[in-house]
Amino acid sequence: MDHMTPPNGLPFLKMHGAGNDFVVIDSRGRGAVTTPALARALGDRNRGVGFDQLAEIRDGAAGTDFTLDFWNSDGSRAGACGNATRCVSDLVMRGLGQDAITLTTARGTLSARRLPDGRVSVNMGAPQLDWQSVPLSHAVDPLHLPLPGDPVAVGMGNPHCVLFVADAEAVDVAGLGQRFEHDPLFPQHTNVEFASLIGPDHLRMRVWERGTGITLACGSGACATAVAAHLRGLTGRQVTLDLDGGVLQVDWRDDGVWLTGPVAHVFDGWLTPDFLAAHP
Numbered sequence: 169m170d171h172m173t174p175p176n177g178l179p180f181l182k183m184h185g186a187g188n189d190f191v192v193i194d195s196r197g198r199g200a201v202t203t204p205a206l207a208r209a210l211g212d213r214n215r216g217v218g219f220d221q222l223a224e225i226r227d228g229a230a231g232t233d234f235t236l237d238f239w240n241s242d243g244s245r246a247g248a249c250g251n252a253t254r255c256v257s258d259l260v261m262r263g264l265g266q267d268a269i270t271l272t273t274a275r276g277t278l279s280a281r282r283l284p285d286g287r288v289s290v291n292m293g294a295p296q297l298d299w300q301s302v303p304l305s306h307a308v309d310p311l312h313l314p315l316p317g318d319p320v321a322v323g324m325g326n327p328h329c330v331l332f333v334a335d336a337e338a339v340d341v342a343g344l345g346q347r348f349e350h351d352p353l354f355p356q357h358t359n360v361e362f363a364s365l366i367g368p369d370h371l372r373m374r375v376w377e378r379g380t381g382i383t384l385a386c387g388s389g390a391c392a393t394a395v396a397a398h399l400r401g402l403t404g405r406q407v408t409l410d411l412d413g414g415v416l417q418v419d420w421r422d423d424g425v426w427l428t429g430p431v432a433h434v435f436d437g438w439l440t441p442d443f444l445a446a447h448p
């Protein structure tokens with residue numbers, strides 16, 4: 169067999185949204201294939217494909233067009249992923265010849281649409297602002313957590329800990345991120361965002377993701393940060409966020425938090441039977 173012939177393996181796609189990168193496996197019409205071991209192996213940037221999140225597409229539930237499951241590169245599950253939702257929605261919309269779609273995630277039913285300029289928006293739903301649903305481990309004010317730096321906790325279907333700092337560029341994102349990720353106040357651990365106000369309704373944000381580490385962008389993190397910024401009186405409800413990998417827009421409307429940004433489909437490939445057999 170020459171090297172360009174598709175082997176008898178498992179097809180996948182590689183996509184990214186503002187540099188937040190994904191392996192996408194399309195399991196519509198069959199059972200789910202992802203296991204924690206496969207997610208970890210695939211997420212290895214040297215021995216696998218490498219990704220920030222793995223998104224598995226499954227048949228639509230509750231009358232929606234498709235269902236999405238998310239995994240982190242350490243093999244853990246993520247309840248929400250805004251950028252992968254935008255990327256996969258674009259893919260499925262193209263397949264169906266549509267520019268609007270509904271999907272099911274662990275969060276429930278979400279809707280997405282493609283804008284005339286090619287960017288994709290998703291309604292990530294209402295933010296979770298009470299301590300039980302973030303979740304936090306006990307009753308504290310999520311708007312002022314009893315932690316260094318006076319962070320805000322926001323749930324977007326996954327937990328976020330948002331710190332407003334004078335200069336996000338100067339923050340030790342890995343060092344502090346790991347510390348907050350595993351703070352006992354977050355029983356399911358947390359994603360951690362560091363943000364500074366750089367203009368009216370304009371934030372610079374850097375992120376440490378639960379289960380993955382530093383990423384170039386985080387959509388649910390951008391939503392949580394914009395919500396926190398508005399609740400703290402720093403911005404209005406429409407916010408532009410400059411992330412390491414690009415620009416995301418958040419609009420907190422009455423019907424939910426809308427996230428808008430670029431999507432890219434980079435390549436398709438096949439996982440070899442040998443790779444799959446080694447990581448059941």
Ligand SMILES: N[C@H](CCC[C@H](N)C(=O)O)C(=O)O
Nearest residue numbers: 246249250251326386387388
């Ligand atoms: N990058 C994703 C979020 C991943 C969150 C994940 N790290 C978790 O465990 O919650 C996004 O665009 O929303």
